[in-house]
Amino acid sequence: MSGGAPTATGGHDLAGTGVLYRLALRRDRIALPVWVYLGTAMVASTVFSFDKLYADEASRRTFAAGIDGNGSLRALYGPVFDGSTTGGLTAWRMGVFGAVLAALMSTLLVVRHTRAEEEDGRLELVGAGAVGRRAPLTAALAAALTANAALAALVAAALLAAGQDAAGSLAFGLSLGATGLFFAALAAVTAQLAETARAANGLAGAAVGAAFVLRAIGDSGTGTGRLGWLSPLGWSEQVRAFAANRWWVLLLPLAGAALLTALARTLVARRDLGAGLLPQRPGPAAAAPALASAAALARRLQRGPLLGWTAALAVGGAVFGGVAKGVVDLVGDNPQMAEVLARMGGQQGVLNAYLSSIATVFGMVAAVYAVQAVLRMRAEEVSGRAEPVLAGAVSRLRWAAGHLLFPLLGTALPLAAAGLTAGLAEGLALGHGTGPAVGRMLGATLVQLPAVWLTAAAALAGYALLPHRAAAGWTGFGVFVLVAWLGPILRVPQAVLDLSPFSHLPHLPGGRLDAAPLLWITALTALTAAVALAGLRRRDLG
Secondary structure: OOOOOOOOOOOOOOOOHHHHHHHHHHOOOOHHHHHHHHHHHHHHHHHHHHHHHHHOOHHHHHHHHHHHHOHHHHHHHOOOOOOOHHHHHHHHHHHHHHHHHHHHHHHHHHHHOOOHHOOOOOOHHHOOOOOOOHHHHHHHHHHHHHHHHHHHHHHHHHHOOOOOOOOHHHHHHHHHHHHHHHHHHHHHHHHOOOHHHHHHHHHHHHHHHHHHHHHHHHHHHOOOOHHHEEEHHHHHHHHOOOOOOOHHHHHHHHHHHHHHHHHHHHHHHHOOOOOOOOOOOOOOOOOOOOHHHHHHHHHHHHHHHHHHHHHHHHHHHHHHHHHHHHHHHHHHHOOOHHHHHHHHHOOOOOOHHHHHHHHHHHHHHHHHHHHHHHHHHHHHHHHHOOOHHHHOOOOOOHHHHHHHHHHHHHHHHHHHHHHHHHHHHHHHHOOOOOOHHHHHHHHHHHHHHHHHHHHHHHHHHHHHHOOOOHHHHHHHHHHHHHHHHHHHHOOOHHHHHOOOHHHHHOOOOOOOHHHHHHHHHHHHHHHHHHHHHHHHHHHOOO
């Protein structure tokens, strides 16, 4: 895969790295800024909220003391190391989830520019030129370094702009960036192990999940605090930004990233191009009768992600439902906190407001799956696999219908799973019966479906009408989620909030079920999908 000297050990194994690095940034010129903006906006909105809710040090310390005695919230967010400043509370609230966001951004980026390129055959064409064996891997890691450096710098700048301590702001930003670098290097290893991009992402995602669980057990206050040190996410919070500012802890993720990078560079030279180090199970010589139609093939391609997202939302429902009692105890008599929760979803008390807000979050997460399911058609098209299917007696609309069943009907499964587990966990935590709690939460999650459908229809329109713009399918999702998520916190005008279908949904549990917005959102979904399918029929594929 290189021109000139042998690339496994020779001096040309990095040839072309600069070109591939610039190409990676060019291809992700929209996706990466969105990831970085999302992380920065989450931190900025959080520090803004805490500044409004707890304007004096006494109220902040009282809030932090409530968290210290609440094991469920510590397991979810971690302990508060500095309860005297707004920056310290922001580090508590966003430290773990900001690190998770950096980890996901990094793993997806590295796999996209390494294993995914091999799987699609593009890396073989690139390697036919003067490109070194390790150049694609090095370029992908350099792009991840750039993205995480930008995230760290902008997060620190946002905290500084909010009037927070400079050292704490820098420590917090660097903790997120260093965590992202660790998981970028980990993804570089999984890209060598797995033969497909989906499997590589799955291995890296499982590592992120395991790190979260280890950290949660360590922070839960059950005498297992040392387990947190086994988790890269635990390292991020142990920097203790705005408290001790332990800079030496940053050496742990950086050293881990260096070791994993060295391992990935060794592995990439020891395997064949296009192959993974983990053995693949051979498939049957002939297709089963159940794969005799385009819809059956779509079902086979889509079932894995559907089951994965269903399991993820089920776990999320159990976690967030289980901390319902902790949230109620923490809010107590704080009217400002109750007001914010009520503004984000629900009018019938703190508990209903909290449950309504997490139901909205589940709807947004389900919308991510819906967009991915729609854009599977784009992946099939650009890889050339859709062409032989459509060469037979299969129309474009029939082919699209097989895939669209999943974002339209399949999204009900992960939402129902989230509602079921959240209701069970909430009922057990509060001791008021699981049956009524499950019913309330199922209604709250399933009412998100029209907004999820409209998001999927917007993605379909982007794919069908603007096929050569990679971010077109995600544009609607980005607008809908950012408006609904950050709008209430930032108190944006109602006209802006109205841009998101999630802002029009009934606030359940606790609110009134109004069918009108559900009907007009569904009608708008049908209209958008019809326009998109008409465009898909008329344009050239590929």
